[in-house]
Amino acid sequence: MDLKKVFEPKTIAVVGVSVTNPLSPGTVIFNKNYHEMGAETIPVNLRGGEIEGVPIYPSVLDIPDKVDLAVIAIRSDLVNPTVEECGKAGIGGVVVISGGFAELGNEGVERQNELAKIADEYDIALIGPNCMGVYSPPFVDTFFLPSERMLKPPAGNVAIISQSGGFIVDQFLSKYAERNIGVSVAVSIGNKAVVDETILMEYFLKDRRTNTVAMYLEGFKEREGRRFLDIAGEFTKNKHLIVFRAGKTAGGQRAAMSHTSSVAASPRLAADIFKQYGILEAENEHEIVSFAKVLSFKHKTIKNGDVVALTVSGGHGVVCADLIPKYGLKLVEFTEEEIKEMRQMINPSAARIAVLNNPIDLTGSAQDIDLEKVFEYLLQLKKIEAVIVLTFPYPPTITMQIGRRLSNIAGRYGKPVIAYVPWLSKYEIIIKGFEINNVPVAHTIEEAVQMIKGLKMRHPKNQH
Amino acid sequence: MDLKKVFEPKTIAVVGVSVTNPLSPGTVIFNKNYHEMGAETIPVNLRGGEIEGVPIYPSVLDIPDKVDLAVIAIRSDLVNPTVEECGKAGIGGVVVISGGFAELGNEGVERQNELAKIADEYDIALIGPNCMGVYSPPFVDTFFLPSERMLKPPAGNVAIISQSGGFIVDQFLSKYAERNIGVSVAVSIGNKAVVDETILMEYFLKDRRTNTVAMYLEGFKEREGRRFLDIAGEFTKNKHLIVFRAGKTAGGQRAAMSHTSSVAASPRLAADIFKQYGILEAENEHEIVSFAKVLSFKHKTIKNGDVVALTVSGGHGVVCADLIPKYGLKLVEFTEEEIKEMRQMINPSAARIAVLNNPIDLTGSAQDIDLEKVFEYLLQLKKIEAVIVLTFPYPPTITMQIGRRLSNIAGRYGKPVIAYVPWLSKYEIIIKGFEINNVPVAHTIEEAVQMIKGLKMRHPKNQH
Numbered sequence: 033m034d035l036k037k038v039f040e041p042k043t044i045a046v047v048g049v050s051v052t053n054p055l056s057p058g059t060v061i062f063n064k065n066y067h068e069m070g071a072e073t074i075p076v077n078l079r080g081g082e083i084e085g086v087p088i089y090p091s092v093l094d095i096p097d098k099v100d101l102a103v104i105a106i107r108s109d110l111v112n113p114t115v116e117e118c119g120k121a122g123i124g125g126v127v128v129i130s131g132g133f134a135e136l137g138n139e140g141v142e143r144q145n146e147l148a149k150i151a152d153e154y155d156i157a158l159i160g161p162n163c164m165g166v167y168s169p170p171f172v173d174t175f176f177l178p179s180e181r182m183l184k185p186p187a188g189n190v191a192i193i194s195q196s197g198g199f200i201v202d203q204f205l206s207k208y209a210e211r212n213i214g215v216s217v218a219v220s221i222g223n224k225a226v227v228d229e230t231i232l233m234e235y236f237l238k239d240r241r242t243n244t245v246a247m248y249l250e251g252f253k254e255r256e257g258r259r260f261l262d263i264a265g266e267f268t269k270n271k272h273l274i275v276f277r278a279g280k281t282a283g284g285q286r287a288a289m290s291h292t293s294s295v296a297a298s299p300r301l302a303a304d305i306f307k308q309y310g311i312l313e314a315e316n317e318h319e320i321v322s323f324a325k326v327l328s329f330k331h332k333t334i335k336n337g338d339v340v341a342l343t344v345s346g347g348h349g350v351v352c353a354d355l356i357p358k359y360g361l362k363l364v365e366f367t368e369e370e371i372k373e374m375r376q377m378i379n380p381s382a383a384r385i386a387v388l389n390n391p392i393d394l395t396g397s398a399q400d401i402d403l404e405k406v407f408e409y410l411l412q413l414k415k416i417e418a419v420i421v422l423t424f425p426y427p428p429t430i431t432m433q434i435g436r437r438l439s440n441i442a443g444r445y446g447k448p449v450i451a452y453v454p455w456l457s458k459y460e461i462i463i464k465g466f467e468i469n470n471v472p473v474a475h476t477i478e479e480a481v482q483m484i485k486g487l488k489m490r491h492p493k494n495q496h
Numbered sequence: 497m498d499l500k501k502v503f504e505p506k507t508i509a510v511v512g513v514s515v516t517n518p519l520s521p522g523t524v525i526f527n528k529n530y531h532e533m534g535a536e537t538i539p540v541n542l543r544g545g546e547i548e549g550v551p552i553y554p555s556v557l558d559i560p561d562k563v564d565l566a567v568i569a570i571r572s573d574l575v576n577p578t579v580e581e582c583g584k585a586g587i588g589g590v591v592v593i594s595g596g597f598a599e600l601g602n603e604g605v606e607r608q609n610e611l612a613k614i615a616d617e618y619d620i621a622l623i624g625p626n627c628m629g630v631y632s633p634p635f636v637d638t639f640f641l642p643s644e645r646m647l648k649p650p651a652g653n654v655a656i657i658s659q660s661g662g663f664i665v666d667q668f669l670s671k672y673a674e675r676n677i678g679v680s681v682a683v684s685i686g687n688k689a690v691v692d693e694t695i696l697m698e699y700f701l702k703d704r705r706t707n708t709v710a711m712y713l714e715g716f717k718e719r720e721g722r723r724f725l726d727i728a729g730e731f732t733k734n735k736h737l738i739v740f741r742a743g744k745t746a747g748g749q750r751a752a753m754s755h756t757s758s759v760a761a762s763p764r765l766a767a768d769i770f771k772q773y774g775i776l777e778a779e780n781e782h783e784i785v786s787f788a789k790v791l792s793f794k795h796k797t798i799k800n801g802d803v804v805a806l807t808v809s810g811g812h813g814v815v816c817a818d819l820i821p822k823y824g825l826k827l828v829e830f831t832e833e834e835i836k837e838m839r840q841m842i843n844p845s846a847a848r849i850a851v852l853n854n855p856i857d858l859t860g861s862a863q864d865i866d867l868e869k870v871f872e873y874l875l876q877l878k879k880i881e882a883v884i885v886l887t888f889p890y891p892p893t894i895t896m897q898i899g900r901r902l903s904n905i906a907g908r909y910g911k912p913v914i915a916y917v918p919w920l921s922k923y924e925i926i927i928k929g930f931e932i933n934n935v936p937v938a939h940t941i942e943e944a945v946q947m948i949k950g951l952k953m954r955h956p957k958n959q960h
Binding site for chain 1: 519595599600640642644645646647658659660661662663664665666667670712714742743744745748750751752754755756781807808809810811813814815818820821827848849851853855860888889890891892893918920922940941942
């Protein structure tokens with residue numbers, strides 16, 4: 033099977049457009065692809081007619097052009113014959129949006145088995161059934177939600193695999209868009225009659241667009257887990273895999289069973305196995321974002337977690353100091369000599385009151401140049417592996433250039449630097465100043481610390 | 497002393513405006529109050545001159561009008577004589593922005609003691625020194641940060657007390673503004689030579705504008721803790737007190753010692769004491785927001801934490817189910833009969849696939865009316881104390897009216913309801929539909945669960 037037909041199609045057919053119901057999934061999918069996406073989009077409906085002025089083909093067999101991908105959103109009892117037609121028409125990729133398969137129990141299981149058999153016979157890369165499908169910019173978007181109701185992230189190097197369509201839209205795409213985390217492909221796998229997590233991982237392993245896979249996982253059915261871990265171990269040698277597991281508690285597991293009939297391993301056991309295979313486990317909604325963000329930048333990993341926090345707000349320093357051990361990191365200590373050297377490089381009114389232990393608080397009397405000098409001094413110190421800069425741009429003495437100025441210095445030393453900047457649109461010049469220059473910006477103090485934790489977990493010495 | 501002179505002044509004097517440096521704290525404070533705030537604002541500087549076309553008085557003693565509040569931002573060695581002049585001029589409120597007091601050690605301690613003595617002699621309500629001061633809309637704002645660099649929350653019923661000026665601006669004011677949490681007064685207490693947490697709590701106990709106090713606390717010096725707890729116990733009988741403690745770890749405590757020379761009790765001990773006095777402890781940055789939000793609404797507290805989660809996205813349900821026990825809450829179980837009743841009230845295509853255990857997943861086939869019916873059914877059930885609605889407005893079959901429609905029903909039953917809505921500007925109609933109708937909206941799934949936890953912790957049976 034060739035998943036490229038699904039993710040980078042030149043031509044797609046949407047089977048199940050409705051000329052009467054503008055809210056039907058098929059119509060929503062047709063409209064968004066026809067108007068917004070890169071693939072040529074052809075409408076199909078048994079009854080023919082026209083939609084948006086475009087003639088509707090009664091069957092995929094009637095389409096004269098070569099079609100790469102068929103998106104199917106029709107009654108479940110019509111799905112299998114339609115996929116068979118796709119096979120006959122030489123269509124290599126199919127996304128089945130329709131529900132009415134294994135999720136219904138016995139009656140649907142048989143239908144799903146038949147669907148898998150047809151796909152196998154014609155060597156079709158089939159996603160679904162019972163899913164949102166695929167968002168693969170700029171080519172195709174089969175999510176049956178109007179684009180104006182979604183938030184779409186920029187193109188980038190994070191691929192997403194999810195056992196929940198809702199979660200992918202609301203927690204991955206929206207949050208990644210808000211935080212400028214670029215996405216290569218997002219896949220809602222649904223009942224995974226054919227294409228499952230493992231097959232997708234094999235694809236993303238070779239996909240040049242993808243550097244990191246982020247995944248929402250409720251668990252595996254029997255035998256799936258083993259196959260997945262094998263490819264995961266291979267994958268994490270050169271790329272990153274972030275997994276957020278749901279269904280970890282009794283109530284959550286019962287809900288997961290109803291939702292995707294997945295069985296989770298015991299949380300403790302799974303966490304250990306994940307670590308062994310180099311998988312970065314996101315422990316909450318926030319780490320889904322912070323890990324993906326830091327790994328989408330090009331940073332060295334760190335071995336010990338020896339960090340320094342640099343700020344101009346004492347309270348931020350105290351809070352950061354509390355979080356650092358919580359995430360398995362350490363505050364580097366300074367000698368009297370080092371403290372003296374730092375005090376000599378800053379302006380006299382800051383020098384009088386600055387706290388130059390770790391966390392370093394240069395106070396509200398600091399200006400850009402003071403931050404720059406101390407920041408560069410810290411990057412030079414061998415004992416420091418990474419720097420957290422808690423930027424506080426409210427005083428007028430800190431300029432909008434602070435992001436660019438500090439990130440320029442960071443670039444000269446090659447050590448990981450994470451900046452916290454209040455995530456306000458008015459500070460976008462600072463945020464961009466950091467991020468276009470390879471310094472990821474965190475949205476909360478805790479997220480900054482999580483990012484460093486991610487870099488530590490990904491160090492070869494801290495795995496296996 | 498009369499703190500009303502500080503929080504609701506009719507006339508303020510800003511001592512320390514600069515005619516040469518537009519970035520000096522005094523000038524920033526003069527400008528923002530003169531142009532933006534409600535109090536009449538008078539500039540003062542030893543050298544006279546004029547600023548923004550307004551004549552500068554050389555001393556507060558020269559001002560003919562009655563002044564309620566003097567804001568002082570001058571060299572530390574000039575502060576005490578100036579406060580003495582304020583006393584002679586009959587000014588009842590003073591905010592000392594200037595640093596150069598006890599935070600410097602011995603040399604400054606003496607100056608600070610003298611400052612306190614002067615304030616005592618003239619019965620001045622004095623905030624500071626070494627602080628940001630007071631933000632009290634619509635009257636006065638002494639934070640020496642240009643308003644265009646800050647985010648200011650709407651007027652409301654949450655008062656803020658902070659041992660860190662930076663934290664108050666960045667974590668309270670900005671976040672509360674983003675989340676529509678209204679603020680009555682925010683106070684950065686600095687070195688608290690005169691007015692401290694306890695005196696402020698006594699004021700807010702009687703302040704009709706204030707229903708909840710949210711506080712950033714690094715700890716207390718000797719004897720302060722006892723006084724504070726006494727007033728806290730009194731306060732929480734009728735109002736709410738949220739405390740976020742920093743400096744809980746060894747590194748954090750060392751940083752707190754440098755920052756505010758506070759000594760924290762052991763974390764475990766403090767947590768127990770807080771509970772005993774009815775204080776709601778925020779365990780992270782997120783709970784600072786979620787607790788303040790839920791308590792700024794008029795909701796009953798709940799005793800057992802028996803909740804139901806209602807959603808149209810299976811993944812959201814699973815994640816919520818995992819969080820509920822983590823926060824000491826319980827998923828109510830349904831009888832076969834109840835499940836049958838719910839299944840009968842929803843549309844056939846949703847009924848075929850909906851999961852009606854708790855969490856309830858009505859699936860993407862649900863429409864507004866299905867959510868309404870099941871929601872009302874749940875509110876009627878005696879065993880349910882509170883409902884979490886995880887709203888998912890991406891499908892076009894969920895309308896922008898869903899917030900108003902569900903909150904109308906909620907109003908008829910008087911049980912606490914928390915809604916999760918993706919916090920996107922395009923969904924503001926839904927968010928407002930909930931919030932103007934007494935249903936607080938959460939920004940993350942976890943925050944929704946935290947809000948319910950807050951209501952449980954505030955039940956009289958769960959304290960003392």
